[in-house]
Amino acid sequence: xxxxxxxxxxxxxxxxxxxxxxxxxxxxxxxxxxxxxxxxxxxxxxxxxxxxxxxxxxxxxxxxxxxxxxxxxxxxxxxxxxxxxxxxxxxxxxxxxxxxxxxxxxxxxxxxxxxxxxxxx
Amino acid sequence: xxxxxxxxxxxxxxxxxxxxxxxxxxxxxxxxxxxxxxxxxxxxxxxxxxxxxxxxxxxxxxxxxxxxxxxxxxxxxxxxxxxxxxxxxxxxxxxxxxxxxxxxxxxxxxxxxxxxxxxxxxxxxxxxxxxxxxxxxxxxxxxxxxxxxxxxxxxxxxxxxxxxxxxxxxxxxxxxxxxxxxxxxxxxxxxxxxxxxxxxxxxxxxxxxxxxxxxxxxxxxxxxxxxxxxxxxxxxxxxxxxxxxxxxxxxxxxxxxxxxxxxxxxxxxxxxxxxxxxxxxxxxxxxxxxxxxxxxxxxxxxxxxxxxxxxxxxxxxxxxxxxxxxxxxxxxxxxxxxxxxxxxxxxxxxxxxxxxxxx
Numbered sequence: 001x002x003x004x005x006x007x008x009x010x011x012x013x014x015x016x017x018x019x020x021x022x023x024x025x026x027x028x029x030x031x032x033x034x035x036x037x038x039x040x041x042x043x044x045x046x047x048x049x050x051x052x053x054x055x056x057x058x059x060x061x062x063x064x065x066x067x068x069x070x071x072x073x074x075x076x077x078x079x080x081x082x083x084x085x086x087x088x089x090x091x092x093x094x095x096x097x098x099x100x101x102x103x104x105x106x107x108x109x110x111x112x113x114x115x116x117x118x119x120x121x
Numbered sequence: 122x123x124x125x126x127x128x129x130x131x132x133x134x135x136x137x138x139x140x141x142x143x144x145x146x147x148x149x150x151x152x153x154x155x156x157x158x159x160x161x162x163x164x165x166x167x168x169x170x171x172x173x174x175x176x177x178x179x180x181x182x183x184x185x186x187x188x189x190x191x192x193x194x195x196x197x198x199x200x201x202x203x204x205x206x207x208x209x210x211x212x213x214x215x216x217x218x219x220x221x222x223x224x225x226x227x228x229x230x231x232x233x234x235x236x237x238x239x240x241x242x243x244x245x246x247x248x249x250x251x252x253x254x255x256x257x258x259x260x261x262x263x264x265x266x267x268x269x270x271x272x273x274x275x276x277x278x279x280x281x282x283x284x285x286x287x288x289x290x291x292x293x294x295x296x297x298x299x300x301x302x303x304x305x306x307x308x309x310x311x312x313x314x315x316x317x318x319x320x321x322x323x324x325x326x327x328x329x330x331x332x333x334x335x336x337x338x339x340x341x342x343x344x345x346x347x348x349x350x351x352x353x354x355x356x357x358x359x360x361x362x363x364x365x366x367x368x369x370x371x372x373x374x375x376x377x378x379x380x381x382x383x384x385x386x387x388x389x390x391x392x393x394x395x396x397x398x399x400x401x402x403x404x405x406x407x408x409x410x411x412x413x414x415x416x417x418x419x420x421x422x423x424x425x426x427x428x429x430x431x432x433x434x435x436x437x438x439x440x441x442x443x444x445x446x447x448x449x450x451x452x453x454x455x456x457x458x459x460x461x462x463x464x465x466x467x468x469x470x471x472x473x474x475x476x477x478x479x480x
Contacts, residue, residue: 005306005311009244019251031258031261031262031265032262033261033263033264033265033280034261034265034266035265054177056173056180077180077184077269079180079271080265080279084279093265
């Protein structure tokens, strides 16, 4: 019985493809729903600060005076609550994971258009 | 009488995925007594309820445990919904049940793999986890997360499953059933496996009752108690019987979990057939005021959520009694008089989840 099971498994394993991906050669495909990382379209942002209030890990900080939106990727748990809460729908969830971080930096999004206007006036 | 020695076991040990420490009082090769100490991964998640409002806390509740994450979120939201008298749409209830059973499937397969690894059957371990991978893939496709589902919220669920995917789930279940049957055949009938499990760590029916064991641990000893019989979620509309065995040894605990795999598959099938159309969430207004005990059946046993609200958006108290915590006294009883070589297997058969226990 045991020998039969082993032989059967050996043959199955010999003639089927490996269960794992050969990673660097074959990239993993993410599903449509995968919660990867938060994307920001700064053009649409009105800096209302709702995302900052809703964030469970306080990863997002919004500075209305300087027109800056910052996110700390290492703190973000990609729950997607900010995406649901955003009134202007400028936040979105990308299905690719974010790159490994090497330092605890904040990723800064600044609205260049508004800043230009500020210096012109 | 031979001399007694104390052998420290853990917090780091190849068989333990999480840290628990046991002082084993030994007489020659026999364990006389085991003294546990826990507290290595305490994170203060219950205290955190004072800082997060009750809607946000669901994200914390889901992160209490990495394996039964969905059921923690489900227990928390059920308790809040009861306090606030929220009527959850039927479709959301069915979706929650489907995801809960998927998480039971992946948890039991993970445990089977770890058990195989603990008695040195590396090949079987890999086969279990290969099957588990398929379940994780379908979970990722439907909820967006592989481990932390993040799809449960107070008042319903955040994601819907479209009919095409539901059909695919049905097809996947047939595939899974076949593969799990292959694996269970090895666990149940193989000589090597039986030698390590049969008759090891017998917990009698009386002991299981007196020591308050829960879940598969208790059912393997012959007590037919399953919290799903309370009829929370969609379980009142699905047909199933609690699975029990009578011997209460490690082999029976393994058998109960294997049978529960097939039970979960049948439950998901029934839920997919019966799922009604409709909305998946309702709007939540107001703040919880009152207290409630929610009891759920997790893969490891019964979990109790106690929640007390005070009419503001911050809750007064959240207390979680997790299944592993209830099973630790039974584990200590099992360890008395066992061989030193059996200690890893015995610790594993209660399916320890230390992060749950210490929160």
